[in-house]
Amino acid sequence: MFAAQQLEQYSGLPFGRLLPGDRLEDDLHWTQVCWFDWELSFYEDMRQTFGVLLEGNLEEVLNGTLSDFLIWLTTQLLANRPDCSDSPNDLEMRSPS
Numbered sequence: 001m002f003a004a005q006q007l008e009q010y011s012g013l014p015f016g017r018l019l020p021g022d023r024l025e026d027d028l029h030w031t032q033v034c035w036f037d038w039e040l041s042f043y044e045d046m047r048q049t050f051g052v053l054l055e056g057n058l059e060e061v062l063n064g065t066l067s068d069f070l071i072w073l074t075t076q077l078l079a080n081r082p083d084c085s086d087s088p089n090d091l092e093m094r095s096p097s
Contacts, residue, residue, distance in 0.1 A: 003073055006045055010038040020067035030062055052080040 004015040011033045024030040039058055046052050054076050061072045 002045075002049060003070055006042060010034045010042065018066055020065065020070075022066045024062045024064065024066060024069060028066075046076075050077060050081055052077055055080075 007013075008015040011028070011030065013028060013033060018028070022028055043054050046054055054073075056072070056076070061069050
């Protein structure tokens with residue numbers, strides 16, 4: 001739910017209409033539809049909500065699909081917050097489809 005709410009807020013794209021296979025840049029033109037500092041806001045929202053500082057290159061993830069992004073995000077969350085392993089099913093490590 002967090003990713004859906006935040007990504008819709010940053011981009012204005014209705015998250016419920018996006019597909020896991022949508023390519024963030026090639027199909028959705030992600031960096032063109034999001035406001036200029038959305039990455040900073042996303043990192044801060046993750047820190048405030050989950051106490052997690054995201055690691056890795058977000059730019060590389062944006063060259064993939066929405067599914068790639070969600071898997072990367074879930075991996076980051078579980079790696080930095082082992083206590084989240086008992087979290088709701090929407091945070092389990094699985095491919096969204």
